[in-house]
Amino acid sequence: MMSEEAGQMLVVYDEPSEQQSLSLDTSSTEESPDETRLSLESNNDVIPYIGQRFATHDAAYDFYCEFARRCGFSIRRHRTEGKDGVGKGLTRRYFVCHRAGNTPVKTSNESKPQRNRKSSRCGCQAYMRISKTTELGTTEWRVTGFANHHNHELLEPNQVRFLPAYRTISDMDKSRILMFAKTGISVQQMMRLMELEKCVEPGYLPFTEKDVRNLLQSFRKLDPEDESIDLLRMCRNIKEKDPNFKFEYTLDSNNKLENIAWSYASSIQSYEIFGDAVVFDTTHRLAAFDMPLGIWVGVNNYGMPCFFGCAFTRGKFKVIIMGIEGFMNGKAPQTILTDQNMCLKEATAMEMPTTKHALCIWMIVAKFPSWFNAVLGERYNDWKAEFHRLYNLESIEDFELGWRDMVNSFGLHNNRHITNLYALRTLWALPYLRSHFFAGMTAAGHSKSINAFIQRFLSAQTRLAHFVEQVAVAIDFKDQAADQQTMQQNLQNVCLKTGAPMESHAATVLTPYAFSKLQEQLVLAAHYASFQVEDGFLVRHHTKLEGGRKVYWVPREGIISCSCHQFEFSGILCRHAFRVLSTGNCFQIPERYLPFRWRRISTSPAKLLHNSPNVHRERMQLLQNMVSTL
Structure with missing residues (x-):
């Protein structure tokens, strides 16, 4: 009887003493080998028969399990007679079809909701009974009862593999799954990789995606207090290996972890140059830990996201902000973007009074x-x-x-x-x-790249104590990718669109990313007209007769500002300012309007700059500009 239904998921229980209602007629099947063997259509090597001998009861179970798999069902251990270490010990065992017995009635408990799960049990009478015998001092197990009559349809060979009894994950596969989880790849990607490694067709592994998710979840079902202790131990171990790694934490009145923040040496060095604008993202939560996750990120001079710090907190943002600011030698960002969190806004205003606070548009x-x-x-x-x-x-x-x-x-x-x-x-x-x-981190491109960067280590589904290492791996991977993109950008030929001296000057100083932003404004400047007024210049589009922007320029001091505040917003001069500079016969952009954060410095020079005395920075920057020009 083969079923045409596609692999229905059946529940298997392994409870040796339950379901006494299952009726097993010992008299009808006891010691009748000829009759039993005649009713079967295969040889005795693959089908159980009365009198068959096994060295152990586990060997008998494995044999019956393989037989059931070929037939299209699975088995479970049912009743036992005797007990190890008492009297004659274990003397008899029953193995039954997974659909034997009836659904047990659960007592209702109003305080604890019950899961309404369907049962596959339908009173099936198929079973195999083995008994222990001793002959000439040798103990063995013999089949003393067997019935293979089912009151339900059996599964097709391609369906039986979905039964829970046959879905197993070996120790070697568990190790690989945990290794994959540390890298942050998805469960679907894990399954596909292991299918390729084992050379099996998609969907034919001995386990399913649900089994993998349950395995990963089992590693997260740990005592939160133990997890906190492991997290602190991990931070201390990293600190011993890398003295530049920094972390701070606080405990509550019950001596439990309340807040913790950490940052890596490379992150602190990046913040020194690119920490003028910071996004503090508190919208994520790590499944392994019941605390909100706060992440400090920014954008480097090549327009790519960079990591500054990480924190778990129970809502005391003041402590977290103080900790992160302490890592960065007390340097507060000029602007911080957050979600619509009033507690975070108040903490920022209190601990960073000079920092501009704004809401992050992509979080909204x-x-x-x-x-x-x-x-x-x-x-x-x-x-x-x-x-x-x-x-x-x-x-x-x-x-x-x-x-x-x-x-x-x-x-x-x-x-x-x-x-x-x-x-x-x-x-x-x-x-x-x-x-x-x-x-200008409100751009859609920045938001997508930053979110993708965050998701890389959020998807690593392992122990909380490993999370610190996983973030470090993700940062290192991002740094390597950024270095590669930096090299590719620098190798590309810069295309000058206007031929203006200011454009060629900027091309030798700024990164390709920043130069492309400046070049856009320089090209648009040709569409604007400038009119000198009493206190500066009025600049407006050539198609408009009214309105415009006010530009103030002091040539002797090299100071220029515009009412559009484009430079204050992005660090790139606006089209209005370029129009006035061009009208005033200015052939080079003043140095103060070529910010250090947009200049051609790679990750390695940034670290060198961080550790070098201030007197060498200008000389190093001058040498870099000369190399770029050459």
């Missing part, structure tokens, strides 16, 4: 589906695209006009989230929020 955009999906339905994607277009407009006036049209067309007049988003964009346009915000 991540909440859009829960805010607007149900309201807008199929129009959600159109609305999201329109929002991004409006948010990136340079003029707040254009934004306000487009915002009113968008709200009317999508019917979102009374939506409270729309009101909050409008206030956010209005505040964002204010100069005091845009000032001192280098790197």
